[in-house]
Amino acid sequence: MDRASHQSDKKHAVVTVAICFLIAVIEGLDIQAAGIAAAGIREYFGLDSSQLGIFFSAGILGLLPGALVGGRVADRVGRKKVLIWSTAVFALFTLCTVWVNSFSSLLAVRFLAGAGLGAAMPILITLASEAVTPQNRGRAVGLMYCGMPVGAAILSLVASTDFGTNWKNIFYLGGLLPIIVIPVMMWLLPESKEFLKAKEQANTIDQQSAVQSSFKDLFNSKNLFRTILIWVSYFFTLMVVYIMLSWLPSLFMELGFSRKEGSTAQFYFMVSATIGTIILGMLTDRWKKAYVIILMYGGILAGLFALNGASSLTQMYWASALVGAFVIGCQGVLYAFGGIVYPTELRGTGVGVASAVGRVGAMLGPAVAGQLLAAGFGAAGVISAAIPCIIISAIFMLFLVRRLQQV
Template identity: 30%
Template sequence: MQFLTAPVDVRAWIDAQQFSRFQWLVVFLSFCVVAVDGLDTACVGFIAPALRQAWQIGPSVLGALFAAGLAGLMVGAFAFGPVADRIGRKKTLLACVAFFGVASLASALSPTIVVLIVLRFVTGLGLGGAMPNAIALTSEYCPQRRKSFLTTVMFCGFTLGSGLGGVLAAHLVPLYGWRAVLVAGGVLPLALAPVLALLLPESVGFLVARNARPAAIRALLSRIVQHDFGDDTSFILSETRPAGSPVRQLFAAGFRVGTLLLWCVFFMSLLIVYLMTNWLPTIAHNANMTLADVSRLMMLYQVGGTVGALVIGRAMDRLPPTRVLSAAYGAGAFFIAAVGVANGSLLMLAVAGVGFCISGSQIGANAYAAQFYPTGSRVTGISWALGIGRLGSIVGSMLGGVLLAMNISQTSLFVIFAIPAALASIAAFHCRRGHERHAAQTTQSAQA
């Protein structure tokens, strides 16, 4: 039997194999992680009416509650990304999932709104750390030819989890009160944690980058496809490896401009996502739409986002990803402006278009960030981009209220809403230069 003795490029080896059941398992487990992440992130919005009634609190206090969760997500993303790039994706992911599960259970015991606000911030820390690791793990086990599509498929778990939060709230709140929803948001991730501990592998790319034992790397690669690697086989990653800490690597030559442009994309993108999610129902209600019509409107927005993620992810595997994202954000700016002037079926179509282009592109941007950064700083790159995006989400949540208070026309309002989408389109387009520079450096490294 012939054994391989030359160094094996792990990335190229994975790209050359058929997608296996083991890799599908990684995608599925990551899907479950972002699903419980989505449930815990969205559940407070679904129990907000019950909280107002139980504690007699006003919109400003609810706004503080929502902002606390978003702030926790932002801080958690900034904090846990570098940790994962040092100690591993699996360890960090397990810790974050267990952490936000316990924090959600503690939130269910909150005696006052102040305590709940504090605990929502704490819960957000774990939520913010879990998502980038799930994205990175999926990306690192997917072949290049299907990476964007499979990463977006995995991330659709977030939408499913958010919807599940609404279903749970509808059934649990009338019977057991709002605390039951937070209990469910704690039990599900805690039940998932031992499954992850047992079945989820560490990133094989991370193990190679950290010079782990070759036997551990051989075992993981053999789970993808049975292969007899010789005991003397070594493993490499043919990619650019900037020096310094994971955070410093984001600003190394060849990545600096791309990092700043990617942050602009995430900031503007999540600003729009939260602006539309939080304020579109209020604007529609002010325009004398019925509750049923508003519900259909928001359903179309969410469905459009899910379909958009899958279509955009597939397109990113076939075409330059930054061109796809730039075109999608540009079309999203058009649809946002159209919402301000459309009525009836055209309004429904415009809102679905916003979901398709903006929410779909945000999920695509997550996949692109996972491809842009090398293994040594991948989770840091994703998590810091998401952290900047969370800052944008806070700005978007506040901006809607400020603009509505100015009593400007609906047409002008949505033209203003379209500006961040146009800026995201421009930034995504220019990210291509950073991407091409990164690809050229990787090719040179492989040939050296």
């Protein structure tokens, strides 16, 4: 029976992480979609640069309420159910992007698509975390989250084909893929065993205890300090992540390289990000947590300094790959920490709120970078401004590791 139970648990974990990986691939597609389709959307709707910036922000803004609500509802009614509905919302409004005819309706559907995607992300992290033993959570979240750069890299390749030259095809792809994945989730995705166990215990002990965990529990005596620490780290790390995701090709052009060379750098960034996310996730389980924090933030700093100091195209490609490996990998590790920091009954809520705080940084980062470029600081100024953000994140994560060791 023990062997049979072990095989069942292993199958449960593999299926869960694989399906969550597919949803993360779709998130990666969406992250790249707006930028790749920008030129076609600008022409189709007759937008100026300011309106195009608002279009970019609408999807990211939608992630905030989605992350806040999705994680909370998943703690109440179940991970699987909320993930299916949030994926359906994202798919529907991504397809609607193709069919709208006004700028206001374009913003509305991008916001709602972002809300669906924002609700899905904390559930993906929670499901991947709860599908494995606590000793393997970093690896599981890393394997799941590497789907994001895979999706972004795939869309970059699609964009270079005749199919990808039509902006509507980009959103058809982004909307139809999750519709295909939804039946797979309904059929194959198991509910979290930890959630079912916690729910059963709650029903046995106290019928009301299932709804007693709430947002305020993030700030009780046990969780207050760790909540603040992880929020600050999420905020500043995602600020740098989205500066790189949004501006890397443009920063290349600021440094005198061509648009095509900038796009190639973005591709190297995403490929190395996939590798870095997997390796850092595995190291999270095997090394002391403090060593992983020092490695990944040290790697980001090394990459930023390399970008600032590189003089040839080859050096810039290597620097882009170095930054990608560590900055996206770092985000995967932070998501894994969200699964470690909070108990089962609060995990979806905790990861969801932390993700929402991180998304605020994600919105501010590209805007701050744009202001720095407009003020004449150039690419070097943008890259230099990212360095203190990384140092602050590293310090707060090291404090969090120390706090977890004291418990």
